[in-house]
Amino acid sequence: MPDIKVFIVDDSAVVRQVLTALLDGLPGIQVIGSAPDPIFALKRMETAWPDVIVLDIEMPRMDGITFLKKLMRERPTPVVICSTLTAKGAEVTMQAMSAGAVDIITKPTLNLKGFLQDSKTLLADAIKAASHARVKKVSSVSSQQMESTPKLTADAVIMPTGLAPMSETTDRVIAIGTSTGGTQALEYVLTRLPRIVPGIVIVQHMPEAFTAAFAKRLDSLSQISVKEAEQNDRVIPGLALIAPGGKHMLLRRSGAQYRVEIKDGPLVSRHRPSVDVLFRSTAQAAGKNAIGIIMTGMGDDGARGLKELHDTGALTVAQDEASCVVYGMPKEAVKIGATDAEFSLAAIPELIIRSPSRAKLLKA
Template sequence: MADTKVFIVDDSAVVRQVLTGLLDSLPGIKVIGAAPDPIFALARMEKDWPDVIILDIEMPRMDGITFLKKLMHEHPTPVVICSTLTARGAEVTMQAMSAGAVDIITKPTVNLKGFLQDSKTLLADAIKGAAHARLKKSSVPTGKPLEGSPKLTADAVLAHTSLITMTETTDRVVAIGTSTGGTQALEYVLTRLPRTTPGIVIVQHMPEAFTAAFAKRLDSLCQITVKEAEQNDRVIPGLALIAPGGKHMLLRRSGAQYRVEIKDGPLVSRHRPSVDVLFRSAAQAAGKNVLGIIMTGMGDDGAHGMKELHDTGALCIAQDEASCVVYGMPKEAVKLGGTDGELPLSGIPNLIIQSPNRAKFLKG
């Protein structure tokens, strides 16, 4: 299989040098060029178009968002945003994600080389995921993340227990997990939900400092309230809680109420927050009272947790291949037998609004 060709656009010579050296050391990835701004980049890329572009946002002559919009209109190409860990960087990055970027990698203002070395596996996964992104309706093979650090399961955060049969109630919880392409997919779904929607808990793979800006953006667009989750937040109708980047989020039951627990822990399925952790906790706390949804994303995070959730009697749905940017996570959940069916992205809002139980859904 040919290497994934990467082009770097960043006005910092240090960033270009460090990223080039790091990426060229990874199997299956080849940096074919780098440029300090989009004008230089376009001239260089015309000779050899890359599979993935790593793009800074604030650059001279043409900013990253203007370039991204031009690119998506004229020559759609998977773009991974390279953004600083600042509030300003997070806010602008959300604009870029809305404009069509498929993932984010972060860069600190100090100790860039050490930071990127520590994040090597996540960086590789972001690029491989972007390379498989479907920006047009076409058949693209899914791949597996590059090997790196040990891949832990949800056991590292939450012990597996015997399933307990829950009494089915009218107090429902919607649990959603997604990754590559998920920012656009979540915006599509959440902006179509009324205030009477059951409480929603969401894991979107995203770096620390970006989830708050993402939640704020969605909150400004939606009828429901959207916020970055905090410790002991209640899960109530009309509210969507997004797991904070760099932390795991678990669903807990306290008496008649559902709340979330935010906790540290190792990467699970190479992610923190992890969909597997959320889904396992939902299976233990709410069982068949959960509607589980797994959407577009690279890899298999959430597949095992969804199988556990499904085994409690919960209705579990995967986004279908045709509407996914990357049909990875949903595909793995289907393969494990953890889903009751697949729906296009356009069908997911109505599913949440109806919030059917499993028997009703299967009956049609």
């Protein structure tokens, strides 16, 4: 396989220097150039176009969002946003993700060099995932893992119980897991839902400090309410809860109510929050009263958890290959028999609105 060609656009000479040195030292990745702003970048990329662009947001002459929109109109290219880890930076970064960026690398305001050196696996994962993304022109509407990182299962956070699934009711809980390309996909789905739909719990692979801004943005665009989940939040109709970055989210049942538990823990399937953890807890708490949906993303997080949910009698579906930015997580779920059907992104809102049982969907 040829190396992934990367171009870095950042007004900080330190960032460009450190990122270039780190990425050039990783197997399968080659930095072919860098520039302090998009104007210089466009000139330098004329001779050799990259596979992935690592892009800052706040830069002179042309900001990152303007440049990103120009790229997506004229020459769609996978873009990884390299953004400062602040509340203000998170809000602006969400605009960039909506405009077509496929992933986020966070950078702190202090000890930048040390942070980047400690984040080689994260950087490699983001860039490798982006290189597989099928980006398109954005209308109005993450990766091969480093072998040095231990890959834990959901057992590290929540043990299987072996209990019989609860009896079926007319209530539904919708559990969604997604990664690369998921910010745009979730925006598409949630903004097409009416005000009253079953309660929704979501894991989107995203760094901490960004999930709150992401939820806030979706809440402003959607008829349903969307928020970053907090400990003991109730799962109720018309509300979507998004797992906070850097924490696992589990579905729990208390009497007739569903609530979420937010907890620390190790990386599961190399992620925190992990889709596997959410799906396993949903299998235990809701069983056949849940619908599990696995959407666009690199890797296999969620496949095993969705299989556990499927085995309780719950309806489980995957986003189809044609509508995925990266057909990785759905592919792995389909491969192990964890899904009942595949749906296009355009069909998923209607599926949530109808919220059929497995028997009803397969009969239809």
